Amino acid sequence: MPVDGRIPTLSRGTTAEEVATLLRDLIMGGTLKPGEQLREEGLSAQFDVSRRTVRDALGILARERIVRHYRHRGSRVVLFTENDIHDLYRVRKTLEGSAAAKADELTDAQLKVLTEAFENLADATRAGNANEIVSRDLEFHQAVVGLIGSPRVDDFFAGIAVEMRYALSILESTYHESSKRPAEALDEHRAIWAAFVNRNVAEATRLVEAHADSNERLLVDAVAATDVVHLAP
Structure with missing residues (x-):
């Protein structure tokens, strides 16, 4: 089992949600x-939980699109394709572009939420914790989408948030922006x-699209260079 020795043993009372986390x-x-x-079978033994609990946990992650189940081959961590990246960023650019189009209509209350999200990202960048930076980065973009002012859009973005975080973590693991160019990465978000x-509608539109385009190109390259584990089915 590839993860042996890397996962702590859990109690039998552990829920599928806890295993998924x-x-x-x-x-x-x-x-x-x-x-x-x-x-x-291996995860069940490692965690000391039932196979049903593991199966349910994998189902949660499959719905979040970071695990995929293959018929007769079991479940695997998602390996993004180039088309996956283009599709994910098509959604992101559509949503953030819609937010940018409303930039001249925003209230002070809406901008306060965005400012808090940016400040949290800045604090994480200064602390230098890569995982925290990825989380705060996603929360900043979630706040941008929140400027649209639609609860249904917010719910939709929340539905792809885990998949987007996975994409951002691949970017971080490949390019190590948090350690190699923290100031430059933060400056891009500061400009947005x-x-x-x-x-400024025109500037917000230009910057969110340029930032997404840049990340999309980097992620396509990162996926091509990802350290992929190939196991026999």
């Missing part, structure tokens, strides 16, 4: 790699924040 953290942190197989604060 642990596996999710291992995927986001790169311990479980793209393409790695997740065998129910400033464009919204200044209620």
